[in-house]
Amino acid sequence: MTARGMLLVARLEFRTRLRAGRWKVLFGVWFAVLLAVSVLLRENVTTDDPAEDGVEMFGTLLFFVLLLMMLISPALTAQTINGDRERGTLAPLQTTRLTPLEIVSGKFLAAWAVGLAVLGLALPFIAWPVLEGDVDPWRGVVCLVVTALLIGSACAVSLALSALVVRSVTSALLSYLTVFALMFGTILLFVLTMPFVTFDRTHGTGPDSSTEEVVDTRYTWWLLAPSPFVVLADAAPALPRKLVCPLDDHRPDDCHYEVDNDADVLGSIGQEVREARVEPQRSDERYLQYERRKDAAPAVWPYGLGFHLLLAGGSLAVAARRLRVPATRLPRGVRVA
Incomplete structure (x- = not known):
């Protein structure tokens, strides 16, 4: 795998996305929504300490951005591979000297770059309480980096599902279900297991x-x-x-x-x-x-972030495996070109 091959595929993906012409409208709507939410948060968040207003606005806005970005990310890659199969544009790439991993990595980089660009539009609003001095700049940088990595993980998972599933509509649906399971399903499962870790503890002896x-x-x-x-x-x-x-x-x-x-x-x-x-x-x-x-309780985030990084790496490996040629067996309804 070479960086030249990855960047070549990424450029092709960018040109395809730019030709659609809808990205300007989507970016404009996203910016307008963030502007409205930020202004509303700033006007409605009031605490006893004015400095805490920025802290609360920062956290709430970050959760809002993360929620929307996790919903946008599957749309960036959920139809990337099976959509190219349906249009007959994937086979020409597979007949070149590009390796399957270069094709998958290029498509992933293009989608992740678009996700980072969308995240970048939120930067002025996230930096608002930072510039006012209510939030430490280091905290803002760490949160942005973690959010960017989570976006990349969601893009990689959706890309793998696009390679595994024949129909693009099905892969998009499975991508959204997977993201929802990671966001809310894990918390729901934790709550449902509460009865299994609940027990009665007795204090003292006798009547007391x-x-x-x-x-x-x-x-x-x-x-x-x-x-x-x-x-x-x-x-x-x-x-x-x-x-x-x-x-x-x-x-x-x-x-x-x-x-x-x-x-x-x-x-x-x-x-x-x-x-x-x-x-x-x-x-x-x-x-x-x-x-x-x-x-002094130990942190949880290294396990969660490590899980997402492993999930992203495994997803890219699965997607690359599905693009190996020659294919010994094609799913029903899949055409080569």
Whole structure:
């Protein structure tokens, strides 16, 4: 595989997309929607601290952008390969010296570049609270990079389905179902498994004993990891921690550092997800000890992002395998040219 071959296929894909002429209208509508949403968020998000308004706007807008981008991404590649088969334009590429991996990688790069261009139109609105000083620039950069990688993963999965499924309509439908399963299905599955990790714990003995219901999600937290929303929220750098002392006559041991997540959409979700990996509070454990354990909970986003990167790599490999020539067996209804 060579970079020259990949770029050649990518240029061909770009020219095909530009000839359609609808991209200007789509870009214009996307920009107008983002502008309207950003203005509405800025006008309606109000907290006690004006600086927190930008933090809440940043998190809400990022989730909105990620949701729409995950819906747009399948449309970029879900009909790329089987659509070329139906038009008879794929076979000429396969008869050249281009390898299947170069063809697949070129189509993927073209689709991902379009997705990044659409994401780039959201950059002025995402940078709004950053430029006002409410959000750390490093946080903005990390969130944009994670969003870009998630878009690439969705494009790769849709490309693989386009190579596996004969009909372009079917591959588009399966692509959207896959994206929805990753976004919401994983969270729903986590909720449905709650009864299996719920048990009763008894405190004390004899007549003074009491029973409480405890949910131990240490065995099911990984179900949340593949969700793009969880990956983005947990990967966002945390806000500065503040020293909290619950008692007026406190001892040094009673104080602990915590993040104020009241206005931080990303931080609050990320903290909740990390707490799912923590053992429930033990009967002999002080509250502040338990709070410190929750604050030190390990991150979830490396597992989720790693899953998406592996999924993207495997999808491209499957798509390249489907384009190998000569083909020993063609599905029914597929023509060579």
